[in-house]
Amino acid sequence: MKPIISRKIEEYCLRHSSARNTLLRELERYTQMHCDYPQMLIGPHEGALLSLLVRLTGARRVLEIGTFTGYSALCMAEALPKNGRLVSCEINPERAAIARSFFKRSQYRNKIKIRVGPALETLASPPRSTRFDFVFIDADKENYVNYYQAVLPRLQTGGVIVADNVLWSGRVLAPKNKTDRAVVKFNKHVRRDPRVECVMLPIRDGVSLIRKR
Numbered sequence: 001m002k003p004i005i006s007r008k009i010e011e012y013c014l015r016h017s018s019a020r021n022t023l024l025r026e027l028e029r030y031t032q033m034h035c036d037y038p039q040m041l042i043g044p045h046e047g048a049l050l051s052l053l054v055r056l057t058g059a060r061r062v063l064e065i066g067t068f069t070g071y072s073a074l075c076m077a078e079a080l081p082k083n084g085r086l087v088s089c090e091i092n093p094e095r096a097a098i099a100r101s102f103f104k105r106s107q108y109r110n111k112i113k114i115r116v117g118p119a120l121e122t123l124a125s126p127p128r129s130t131r132f133d134f135v136f137i138d139a140d141k142e143n144y145v146n147y148y149q150a151v152l153p154r155l156q157t158g159g160v161i162v163a164d165n166v167l168w169s170g171r172v173l174a175p176k177n178k179t180d181r182a183v184v185k186f187n188k189h190v191r192r193d194p195r196v197e198c199v200m201l202p203i204r205d206g207v208s209l210i211r212k213r
């Protein structure tokens, strides 16, 4: 992933954002040392943003699409109230197992549940009546529009969807392959949807904040 902003600016932003806890540091180190594609983990800057957004919105029910090793889930769980709940969807059982092993060690473990399987199938399976206040989309780009369409009806009015990688290392400016085009399609889809208001931020690989009207 090619950084959108310079490493130095990102580090400066990080030094002037709240510090993260030691478990998150350990999880990032573990992921870098033992997992393929460690750059998929959102990292401390975006993690702090997610955490603050969950707190600011007062979200109680959070859905995550794309657990990986659990970093973003832990960031969001920490900001949930005591009775808050987070469901995180992950297709890869090994990654889910790593995430679980870190969740077990977290004081927020009771708030988090992982659902293993393709996220669209998980979303289509019962209980379909569950509503969410906050959704983080961070899985396969080809399904971003499908995820968005599946979760928007289940998002409370005023609820927020955060979508990651919406700048796709800048490739949205000159899409070449199927994945590039999927990200461009998603961004256009959201911008044209009268059901929401949105803002795209050049944080890390691009983050869109989408609020349901």
Ligand SMILES: C[S@@+](CC[C@H](N)C(=O)[O-])C[C@H]1O[C@@H](n2cnc3c(N)ncnc32)[C@H](O)[C@@H]1O
Pocket: 040, 041, 042, 043, 065, 066, 067, 068, 069, 070, 071, 072, 073, 089, 090, 091, 092, 095, 117, 118, 119, 120, 138, 139, 140, 143
């Ligand atoms: C970018 S990573 C998520 C990073 C994570 N949010 C974090 O910050 O640590 C994307 C994850 O989505 C998972 N994934 C890909 N396709 C999926 C699908 N169809 N359903 C559920 N998870 C999927 C991948 O296995 C991968 O672990």
